[in-house]
Amino acid sequence: QQPVxxxxxxxxxxxxxxxxNCSSSKALYSVHWYRQKHGEAPVFLMILLKGGEQKGxxxxxxxxxxxxxxxxxxxxxxxxxxxxxxxxxxxxxxxYKLSFGAGTTVTVRA
Amino acid sequence: xxxxTQSPRYKITETGRQVTLMCHQTWSHSYMFWYRQDxxxxxxxxxxxxxxxxTDKGEVPDGYVVSRSKTENFPLTLESATRSQTSVYFCASIxxxxxxxxxxxxxxxxxxxxx
Numbered sequence: 001q002q003p004v005x006x007x008x009x010x011x012x013x014x015x016x017x018x019x020x021n022c023s024s025s026k027a028l029y030s031v032h033w034y035r036q037k038h039g040e041a042p043v044f045l046m047i048l049l050k051g052g053e054q055k056g057x058x059x060x061x062x063x064x065x066x067x068x069x070x071x072x073x074x075x076x077x078x079x080x081x082x083x084x085x086x087x088x089x090x091x092x093x094x095x096y097k098l099s100f101g102a103g104t105t106v107t108v109r110a
Numbered sequence: 111x112x113x114x115t116q117s118p119r120y121k122i123t124e125t126g127r128q129v130t131l132m133c134h135q136t137w138s139h140s141y142m143f144w145y146r147q148d149x150x151x152x153x154x155x156x157x158x159x160x161x162x163x164x165t166d167k168g169e170v171p172d173g174y175v176v177s178r179s180k181t182e183n184f185p186l187t188l189e190s191a192t193r194s195q196t197s198v199y200f201c202a203s204i205x206x207x208x209x210x211x212x213x214x215x216x217x218x219x220x221x222x223x224x225x
Binding site: 001002005029030032034040041042044047049087089091097098099100102103 | 141143145150151152153154155158160166168169200202204206210211212213214215216217218219
């Protein structure tokens with residue numbers, strides 16, 4: 001079952017902030033965040049683990065609410081290079097499946 | 111070269127034909143995945159594998175077959191291609207040594223067109 005992402009799309013001006021949300025109906029072991037540019041493969045940003053550990057990008061932050069099975073990705077002081085489609089991927093501890101959401105398209109304008 | 115590679119990068123095939131997309135990784139990662147990407151649907155999991163000879167269905171497995179006789183290879187076969195299978199296909203792998211607490215590595219994708 002795919003996690004649910006919101007919003008579907010967001011348009012920002014350089015310097016503005018945005019939040020992308022990801023939720024699951026199942027108990028999660030880890031939440032992964034990736035960014036994809038047009039015509040390219042997804043690129044890893046960050047992993048959040050059950051228990052609070054985070055691994056990944058220093059300039060992008062995220063949170064993981066284990067009680068609600070929700071994660072949020074925070075784009076702060078956005079730059080033109082932040083444009084792309086952001087995907088969250090979720091994994092549970094009792095299987096080895098990594099499922100992705102439908103994505104959030106971020107457009108940053110000068 | 112080390113990494114995860116997909117072949118071919120582009121493929122045009124006719125309806126009803128069988129076509130196989132290849133995925134090869136050089137790291138001996140345990141877990142491998144096949145996704146299809148369509149506008150509005152994001153990355154949808156087709157099949158996944160925990161090790162050689164261990165595979166399982168994902169969210170959209172109908173019309174696809176996989177095998178994994180060797181750890182490094184995970185081919186995806188469309189048994190009888192249909193136009194609805196026109197998509198971009200991504201293969202990915204995860205080391206699996208400590209569970210899903212490391213990043214997934216993606217291949218460069220295969221753009222398949224069924225005419």
